[in-house]
Amino acid sequence: EIYVLRLGHRPGRDKRVTTHVGLVARSFGANGIVIGDVVDESVARSLRKVVDLWGGPFEVIMGVNSVEYVKKWKSRGIVVHLTMYGLHVDNVIDEIRGSGKDLLVVVGAEKVPRIFYELADYNVAIGHQPHSEVAALAVFLDRYYKGEELHRKFSGAKLTVVPTPRGKKVLRIGDRESRERGAQGGQAR
């Protein structure tokens, strides 16, 4: 399993970026997002709405003590902190994947406290230029799963996209039983 720990979220100000961290976590194959040290119901609501419509499994956890969470995770699996100052992703991704262990992927907002660099099993750079937690997470997960995550099916989805060269086609999947059978309902607009 992979969980993403979002550090330094400022309610209000970071709503959009943290929601995007969650959306990327879910759609690129993580099992949940943990928003450290604060509770922000508006972010949780946005993410749960997406899970309700587009499927899961994906868990939203908030308000845990981040340092304690990371320390506890280390008895279950490994901790990867994404930072431009770390080791290049190409040099460590095979070792991380090969461990076969549960992963906690830590991303920051503003300055990340030193303790996380020390607690992490790996400080991993997605290149050594400053960019974004959203981009860093997407590239990390994509490298970890070698692109296979983009073909994953989500369970319990009410909506699913029918790929088209132009326009938008979405199937609405009716009741739970038809969802479980993988049957397709009427067409949504």
Ligand code: SAM
């Ligand atoms: N200046 C801050 C610092 O030194 O901790 C980082 C700010 S950056 C906008 C927010 C987050 O994006 C970082 O905490 C890190 O998780 C991620 N990030 C940005 N660039 C990265 C890179 N090149 N490699 C890995 N992660 C990166």
